[in-house]
Amino acid sequence: xxxxxxxxxxxxxxxxxxxxxxxxxxxxxxxxxxxxxxxxxxxxxxxxxxxxxxxxxxxxxxxxxxxxxxxxxxxxxxxxxxxxxxxxxxxxxxxxxxxxxxxxxxxxxxxxxxxxxxxxx
Amino acid sequence: xxxxxxxxxxxxxxxxxxxxxxxxxxxxxxxxxxxxxxxxxxxxxxxxxxxxxxxxxxxxxxxxxxxxxxxxxxxxxxxxxxxxxxxxxxxxxxxxxxxxxxxxxx
Numbered sequence: 001x002x003x004x005x006x007x008x009x010x011x012x013x014x015x016x017x018x019x020x021x022x023x024x025x026x027x028x029x030x031x032x033x034x035x036x037x038x039x040x041x042x043x044x045x046x047x048x049x050x051x052x053x054x055x056x057x058x059x060x061x062x063x064x065x066x067x068x069x070x071x072x073x074x075x076x077x078x079x080x081x082x083x084x085x086x087x088x089x090x091x092x093x094x095x096x097x098x099x100x101x102x103x104x105x106x107x108x109x110x111x112x113x114x115x116x117x118x119x120x121x
Numbered sequence: 122x123x124x125x126x127x128x129x130x131x132x133x134x135x136x137x138x139x140x141x142x143x144x145x146x147x148x149x150x151x152x153x154x155x156x157x158x159x160x161x162x163x164x165x166x167x168x169x170x171x172x173x174x175x176x177x178x179x180x181x182x183x184x185x186x187x188x189x190x191x192x193x194x195x196x197x198x199x200x201x202x203x204x205x206x207x208x209x210x211x212x213x214x215x216x217x218x219x220x221x222x223x224x225x226x227x
Contacts, residue, residue, distance in 0.1 A: 050216060107154045
């Protein structure tokens with residue numbers, strides 16, 4: 001069974017740092033790109049970042065560029081999101097998702113259950 | 122590239138045919154996916170490549186359109202379909218989502 005399990009979410013002070021992890025199982029991890037998406041309270045889904053199969057290509061939303069770094073360890077079947085200089089608006093549930101397909105067949109599937117990050121003052 | 126979804130809220134009854142539009146600010150071909158999200162749950166892929174039904178998704182869901190205008194259609198709304206629906210473009214970074222359309226009970 002294909003499974004993605006996020007961890008690392010917690011309450012963190014404004015300006016602080018946090019590292020999220022996503023453990024993948026049930027598929028050949030280094031065959032796929034991966035992504036992070038977040039859902040803030042009362043808001044809609046926001047794409048945060050994506051990385052290709054070998055980490056050679058990465059993309060970031062403007063709202064997190066320069067503060068957040070996506071990475072992966074294919075030997076550990078794991079995806080990471082290093083979050084620095086956290087702001088109130090980073091409070092959200094963070095989901096990891098597999099990037100399936102290529103070209104116009106590309107899609108995010110499946111998704112993990114999410115991990116909650118709360119930024120407090 | 123920005124996606125717009127209007128309306129933000131849609132009230133409908135069980136059995137209704139529901140159409141949810143999504144408009145892209147630039148041409149994106151068929152690089153569009155649709156997701157369903159229920160409160161407290163992860164998003165679920167419904168449609169990709171604008172009109173391809175994801176395996177396991179009921180056939181009452183369908184997608185259409187290309188270029189800049191897209192539509193998600195639910196042919197006969199079921200109780201389990203009350204949720205928020207998002208479109209997403211995947212043509213190039215950033216892989217932005219639309220703001221979502223919440224379908225609730227009339």
